[in-house]
Amino acid sequence: MNEKGSITLWLLGAMMTILVVGLFATEVSVASATRRTVAAVADSAATQAASHVVIDSAGTGEPRIDVERATDAAVDAAHAHPLWSSAMTVEVSATPTEVAVRVATPRQGGPLMNLVGAADQSAIATGRAQPQTSR
Structure with a gap:
């Protein structure tokens, strides 16, 4: 039985395996970084929007979100974020108690x-x- 050249085939297989594993790891890393980037923009915009608070003077004195200003602020904050890209889209849902x-x-x-x-x-x-609000 002649096994000349068999090590070449094993090395070729090992190199292809390493290449595929490396490519997969790179793609997973890029997907993870993209997810973290999108989450950072969303969290930052929501926090900025929730800062547009008015005090409910007619009722309990609880803080309420100015929905119109908060919506505009969220979009502006998302677009101004350093990680924002033109491929991203933003949707804002605001109520007097929460901004999403x-x-x-x-x-x-x-x-x-x-x-x-x-x-x-x-x-x-x-x-x-x-x-x-801090009391």
Whole structure:
């Protein structure tokens, strides 16, 4: 039995395995970083929006969010965030007691993401904030 060249095949297989594992790790890292970026923008915008508080003078004196100003502030804060990109979208849902900011971005999948059908996945995060007063 002649086994000449078998080590070459084993090394080729090992190198391909290392390449695929490295590519997968890179794609997972990029997806994770994209998710963290979107979450940071959403949280920052929600916190900024919740700071637009008026005191309910007609009732209990509880803090209430000025919905119109909070909505505008959330969009402005998201667009002004250093991590904002033009591919992102922002949606704001504000009530007198809470602001929710949903930020989404399309994630461009790499070769492995295309193989498993995850290339079209979006990174979506929702930041929520409520008014706080110190007494």
